[in-house]
Amino acid sequence: MSEITKIQLGQNGPMVSKLGLGCMRMSSIWGGPTPDEAESIATIHQALDNGIDFLNTGDFYGAGHNEILIGKALKGRREQAFISVKFGAIFHNGQWIGMDLRPIAIKNFVNYSLTRLGVEVIDLYQPSRIDDSVPIEDIIGTIADLVEEGKVRHIGVSEITADQLRKANSIYPISALEIGYSLADRQIENDLLPAAKELGISIVAFANTAEGLLTGDLQTPLPVDDYRNHFSRFQGDNLIYNLEKVAVLKEMAHVKNVSPTQLAIAWVKEQGNHIMPLVSMSRRSRLPENIAAMEIMFTPDEMNILNTTFAIGAIKGGTYLQR
Secondary structure: OOOOOEEEOOOOOOEEEOOEEEOHHHOOOOOOOOOOHHHHHHHHHHHHHOOOOEEEEEOOHHHHHHHHHHHHHOOOOHHHOEEEEEEOEEEEOOEEEEEOOOHHHHHHHHHHHHHHHOOOOEEEEEEOOOOOOOOHHHHHHHHHHHHHHOOEEEEEEEOOOHHHHHHHHHHOOEEEEEEEOEOOEOHHHOOHHHHHHHHOOEEEEEOOOOOOHHHOOOOOOOOOOOHHHHOHHHOHHHHHHHHHHHHHHHHHHHHHOOOHHHHHHHHHHOOOOOEEEEEEOOOHHHHHHHHHHOOOOOOHHHHHHHHHHOOOOOOOOOOOOOO
């Protein structure tokens, strides 16, 4: 497999792999089954062996299961990995019930994460979303205190507006912004991406295939038990229309002898040297394809076709990523 290039987090931050490993799907999602633990750990090991050192998790993934799993995988290999942890989301019985971003809660969350991960410091620590329940000064200020205490190395943010990002960065330098970004979800190009670039903040871009829309595998209608039926993007005429757009991506993938998923990842990585595609995987078999996507190049004509076909607003309906 090809060698993974590096990206700098923030203006003065560390160098990490330009392809990130999202570990969320290594735990139970929305009450579903937990993937095979041995295979998940082997996937982390193989990712590290191939230069993918950015591991992304959340303390609420599988109610802490994800952090415990990563801790097992990193025994004896801690220095090879850069651990990114999100906090703040509160779940009960598998259902999201709100956020807790109070300073007292943050100080509690971080200690549990350190214990589950089996580490002394978290490389990147970030609220999973910013709401109006707690002033940003208190949230970022508390994490800054954790940096001073040696429990956190760098501060990140996720699911945030451009104004909130500027305010957060004025309190303490923000190294990374984690946000959904894909051909189908480009609305952040209007203000959030320019703000991050202006401030020298790197982008950790998740949902590169837009909940599977860009994989080329979807057919209409979706199975009745598919969770995506809750989102207007995947409903009725919207899905039919959107899949017509995806057909353009499938045709280009066929011509280039790659998969639509690979093209979707490659498009994200081409949007800037400060942008990292964050790809969720739980099986080693996914690694070669996703690593190869980082080598795909586009001609100006190909990029123009994609940017025109998937212009902002071209995809009908929304998901939780929509602002």
